[in-house]
Amino acid sequence: MTDRAGTADETGGRGTPSAETPPDGALLQAMFADLGTGLYLTDGAGRISAVNPRAAELLGRPAETMLGADAHDLLHRDAEGGIIPRSACGLWGVLERGRPACGECAAFLRGDGDLLPVSWTASPIRRNGRVRAAAVLFADASAQRAAAGRRSDRLAALERLTERLAVASEAGAVLAQIPEVDEALRRLGRLLVPRLAEWAVVDLCTGPQEVRRAVVVPPEGYSGDPVWEGPLPPVSEGSGAPLARALRGGEALLLGPDDIAAPADAPLAQAQRELFSVFGATSVIITPLRTARRVLGALTVARTDPSRPFDAAELALLDDIGRRTGLAVDGARLTVRQREVAETMQRHLLSPLPQPGRLRLAARYRPAPEGSEAGGDWYDALVLADGVTAMVVGDVLGHDLRAAARMAQLRNMLRSVAWDRVEPPSLILDRLEHAVLAVGDPALATVAMARIEGPQEGPWQLHWASAGNPPPLLVTEDGDARHLEAGQNLMLGVEWHDIGDRHDAVEPLPAHSTVLFYTNGLVHAPGDDLGAAMERLRRHAAALARHPLEEFCDRLLERVPRGGADDLALIALRVPDIGEDA
Incomplete structure (x- = not known):
């Protein structure tokens, strides 16, 4: 009984060593020798007191040559091989602060002078409450460092x-x-x-x-x-x-x-x-x-x-x-x-203006800004079969060579239709639309046409109709300017209209007044409010009421807002005084 009790006391009653019973010295020595991880021990001053075989192998140094050496001075290096100050060395801090520490990819100096990347963990060893030594376990971290390098290279x-x-x-x-x-x-x-x-x-x-x-x-x-x-x-x-x-x-x-x-x-x-x-x-x-x-x-x-x-x-x-x-x-x-071809073609199609009797005409064409393709804007003026002067402005939708070609086609067809018989402008626009839809290359377009009617000595009236074009502007000599809205109709090419569906408007023309027909490019710019642009044009034209007609046109062009991507055409008529010499 006594023996069985003594055995129980030694084994904790379960046939296994007590947790408070350390392994015998032989077992510890075998573990130290066979441990697959490098291990060295230091005394309280940091001098190496023991080195296991795996540590000697990793460090490329015989164990006996390391005993008694200062571990920090002998082994501890930064990743580039430089000596680390003791104050910055995590391993040295284990002895100073008495707390465990670990690290990744530091370096130990091998006996052959090469650096060994290591991952390590170090623990203080106490006796009677004081730090007396430290144990440092370390492993070769070359593979981890290489993997980190590869990750860094890939990144x-x-x-x-x-x-x-x-x-x-x-x-x-x-x-x-x-x-x-x-x-x-x-x-x-x-x-x-x-x-x-x-x-x-x-x-x-x-x-x-x-x-x-x-x-x-x-x-x-x-x-x-x-x-x-x-x-x-x-x-x-x-x-x-x-x-x-x-x-x-x-x-x-x-x-x-x-x-x-x-x-x-x-x-x-x-x-x-x-x-x-x-x-x-x-x-x-x-x-x-x-x-x-x-x-x-x-x-x-x-x-x-x-x-x-x-x-x-x-x-x-x-x-x-x-x-x-x-x-x-x-x-x-x-x-x-392509733009130069279209622009050249447009300019050749804009024939010289007639100067019929005492009425005066002026026109301007400005191509789209540099970098934009040519458009289909045009102006025209001709004396019709009954001796009345007609003025026209139009814009075929589109900005390419095809739009310019359609413009030429539409302009010539309009001249033929207008000359064919004496009719109000609205009927001429209706017949033009029928001709385009029947035999031409259908295209959306805006056109405004006016007849300047009256005896040679005056007075005159503006007989006009618009198919989707901006309303003409009438400017009197005293600077009163207003848009003429009465003759506005739907643009050409939207749908088939019967002849007579569009309507005309008639407006008396005071002596020394100016009538301006223009395309959308004169007033439209990206992001601009059309109503505000129309009002701006009205004010500018009013301020130029008494300027010579050519100067009137030039000054209007100077005030066109920059940034537009459209070409523009305008034609202006100046009315003389009744009975005034030409």
Whole structure:
């Protein structure tokens, strides 16, 4: 019984060691020797007092060479191998503060001088309530550090990709929103510098071998000669220089220091080398600006930092931007040519005004602002078969070459219909609509037509009708101005009307008064209130009541609000005094 009780006391009555009974020394020594994690012990002063085999293996040092050494001075390093101040060392703080601590990816100095990334945990060892030693467990963290590095590299690559996609997207937006070629290219250069390069240049082909330096965006802080834009030497067929190759239709090129320093073999290459010399360059990309049919120029971007050369991904990005730029330049040039054709056609169709008897006529046409396509606005005046003077203004809806062609068709048809018989303007507009819907190319249009009726010596009256056009403006000599609303009708082409559905209006014309017919472009601008614009025109015309007719028209054009995207036409009539000499 006594023996069984003694055994129970020793085993806690369950055949297992008591929680208060430490393992025997042999077991502790075996655990110390076979532990798969590095372990070293220090005394209270931080000197190494024991090292297990795994620690000696990881550190590449025999255990006996470490015994008695200061653990901090011998082992503890930062990630770059620098000595850590004791005040900043988490391991040293375990002895000073008496609290456990742990850390990731610090470094221990190995015997061969290499750094061992480690994850560690350290605990103070107390006796009689005082810290007498510390135990440090550590493991090789090379795999974790490598994984963290890979994650960091992937994150950096993702950030670079995001930035490149943003640059490509913004470049596309810049090229799409700015119709004027040089301004769009200048904004593109300012987008690329400094986000992607230290400086950038755009050269455009102006002939079979002729080149113009259209845009130069110098490095930030450059204060030298700003005159770099302008004509360049011609492209030589025999030149192997990168710029010449790109302008002849070659692929995008990535140049290193040796390529940049290569001797110039033609005047164009020498001009490029001068730019490299002045701005500096250690890495350069030259990409052609091309479409499927031809090369329109070249984009050159450069970096000056040797540690940050362009890579293959950036070459592909700039090659893509080069293609987008080439398409944008080609589209802009095509738009300009189309606009010039339409504008030329419009101006040729606007025949000289008659000056019938003592009545005076003046007209103006202004094309849409730069970057907008041509429209279908026109004016006209003619003496009809009965000797009455007619004035017309109109606008075919649309802003392209087709609208201009329809305008020409409508103008000629109106002349024929008006000459065919003596009729009120409303009937002429009805017959014009029937003719267009029956035999022409149907188009929505606004037209206003007036007959200036009266004997040669006066007085006269305005006999008019409008199909959707803004109401004419009557300005008397004393500055009273008002819009004439009575003759307004539905625009042409909306629906089939019977002849006679539209109505006319008649207005007496006082001596020295001015009648103004105009299209919507004279009063309309994006975001502008039409009612306020009409009132603004009325006030301006009233203020110009006594100005000569030509000056009256010019001054009205000067006051047209900027920002509109429409062309405009106007025609004005000045009435003389009754019996006044011509």
